[in-house]
Amino acid sequence: MKWVPPDAVSAKALAAYRNRRARWIADPVAAESDALSIALHPPSEVRVADDPDAAVAWVREWHRYSGPGRVDWESRRWRDFGTQQVPVRLVLSSASEIAAAAGRASEWALLGMRQRRLVTGLGPGTPTLAAAVASTHTRWMDLEEQDFATLVAVVRWLADHPASGMFIRQLPVPGVDTKWVSRHRGLVETLLDGVRGDRDLGVRSLPRMCEVAVCDRSLLPAAPRIFATPLAELAALPLHPAITLVLENKEGLHALPDLASTVALHGAGYSVHELADVPWLAASDVVYWGDLDTHGFAILDRFRRHLPNVRSLLMDPVTVENWRHLGVPEPTPNSNVPEHLTESERAAFDLVRAENLRIEQERLPWPYVLDRLPGDGSQFSV
Structure with a gap:
C-alpha cells in the first residue's frame, strides 16, 4: 500500500x-x-x-x-x-x-453552538431529546440564523402550549406563518417529540374546502349554483341527488351545464376518498371523471376502494384513441398498478401507461363531453 x-x-x-x-x-x-x-x-x-x-x-x-x-x-x-x-x-x-x-472546523463549531442552543432552549425534555436533535442536524444546521431562532422559539412555544387550538398564523412567535410551518413541519414535529414525547402540534388546520356545483338548482334552491364548503359542512347539506359527479379538476366543474338531479364536486386529487364519508353522496349514483393518465386511474382506484360502486366517465380506451393527439407526455407517472379497475378502464390505463400519455379532462372537446354526461348510464365504463 x-x-x-x-x-x-x-x-x-x-x-x-x-x-x-x-x-x-x-x-x-x-x-x-x-x-x-x-x-x-x-x-x-x-x-x-x-x-x-x-x-x-x-x-x-x-x-x-x-x-x-x-x-x-x-x-x-x-x-x-x-x-x-x-x-x-x-x-x-x-x-x-x-x-x-x-x-470542517467552522461547521463543527456551528453545530456545537446550535446543539447547545437547542438543548438549552428546549430542555429539559425527554430522554430522547438528544437523539432528536442529532437525527435532525442536517436540517437545522443549514437554516439561516433567523429561521434557526424561529425554530427554537416555535418548538418551545408548542411544548409549553400542547393544545392551543390556534391556527398556525395565530401563534405569537415572530416570523411564523403557514408556509414556514409547512416547510419545517417534520423538523418541528421530531424536536417536539423529543421535548414532550409526542408530535402533535396542538394547532388547528384550515379545513379542506370542497367546491360544489348544484347542476339541478331545485336540489338546493337557496344556495349559489357553485360554492365552496368545508367537508364537514358538505356532509350536512340537505342534498339528495340521484347522481353525484366527481371531477378531478376545477375547470370542468365550472363549465358543467344544468343536469337533472345532479350535483358535481371537485375531488381534490388523491383526497377524493374523503368524499366517501358524505352520506348523501354515498347514497347516490357516484360517477368519477378524471384525467386520462396514470394518476387519474390511481385516483379512481383509491375512490373505488372506499366506494366500490363508483363508475367512471370518459376513462375508456375509445376516448384515449379518439383524442390521443390532444395529450402530452406525463412528467411523473404513478408507478403503482391500480387493482380496482373495470376491464374497459384497465385497457385505457394500459394505453396511457404504455405511451406515457396524459390527456387532461379539460382538453377533451366540449361537445364530445356534453354528449356523454350522466344520463341513462350507457356512457359509463363498466
Missing part, C-alpha cells in the same frame, strides 16, 4: 467526520474523547530502495506537518539504510481535531 502523504489526511478525516457527526451531536462530552487513528503506511526497505528520493521527501513532508493531531514516529532498522525514524500514524484525539483535519 502506498504511504499516506499529509494532503490525503483530509479525505480520511472527512469520511470519519460524516460518519460520526450525528453521534457526536447526541453526546458532545463523548465527542471530545473520540479519536481517529490514520495509518500512514511507511514504506518498506524494498520500496525505499526503489525510490529513495520519494521516500525522503515523504518523511520531510511529515516533519513539516503542522495540522491538527499527533504524528507518531517509530524506528526502522534497515540493512542498507541503517536506523531511520518514520511516521507511522496520525492520531486525531477529539471531534474538534477530526473536524479540523476534515476542513
Whole structure:
C-alpha cells in the first residue's frame, strides 16, 4: 500500500467526520474523547530502495506537518539504510481535531453552538431529546440564523402550549406563518417529540374546502349554483341527488351545464376518498371523471376502494384513441398498478401507461363531453 502523504489526511478525516457527526451531536462530552487513528503506511526497505528520493521527501513532508493531531514516529532498522525514524500514524484525539483535519472546523463549531442552543432552549425534555436533535442536524444546521431562532422559539412555544387550538398564523412567535410551518413541519414535529414525547402540534388546520356545483338548482334552491364548503359542512347539506359527479379538476366543474338531479364536486386529487364519508353522496349514483393518465386511474382506484360502486366517465380506451393527439407526455407517472379497475378502464390505463400519455379532462372537446354526461348510464365504463 502506498504511504499516506499529509494532503490525503483530509479525505480520511472527512469520511470519519460524516460518519460520526450525528453521534457526536447526541453526546458532545463523548465527542471530545473520540479519536481517529490514520495509518500512514511507511514504506518498506524494498520500496525505499526503489525510490529513495520519494521516500525522503515523504518523511520531510511529515516533519513539516503542522495540522491538527499527533504524528507518531517509530524506528526502522534497515540493512542498507541503517536506523531511520518514520511516521507511522496520525492520531486525531477529539471531534474538534477530526473536524479540523476534515476542513470542517467552522461547521463543527456551528453545530456545537446550535446543539447547545437547542438543548438549552428546549430542555429539559425527554430522554430522547438528544437523539432528536442529532437525527435532525442536517436540517437545522443549514437554516439561516433567523429561521434557526424561529425554530427554537416555535418548538418551545408548542411544548409549553400542547393544545392551543390556534391556527398556525395565530401563534405569537415572530416570523411564523403557514408556509414556514409547512416547510419545517417534520423538523418541528421530531424536536417536539423529543421535548414532550409526542408530535402533535396542538394547532388547528384550515379545513379542506370542497367546491360544489348544484347542476339541478331545485336540489338546493337557496344556495349559489357553485360554492365552496368545508367537508364537514358538505356532509350536512340537505342534498339528495340521484347522481353525484366527481371531477378531478376545477375547470370542468365550472363549465358543467344544468343536469337533472345532479350535483358535481371537485375531488381534490388523491383526497377524493374523503368524499366517501358524505352520506348523501354515498347514497347516490357516484360517477368519477378524471384525467386520462396514470394518476387519474390511481385516483379512481383509491375512490373505488372506499366506494366500490363508483363508475367512471370518459376513462375508456375509445376516448384515449379518439383524442390521443390532444395529450402530452406525463412528467411523473404513478408507478403503482391500480387493482380496482373495470376491464374497459384497465385497457385505457394500459394505453396511457404504455405511451406515457396524459390527456387532461379539460382538453377533451366540449361537445364530445356534453354528449356523454350522466344520463341513462350507457356512457359509463363498466
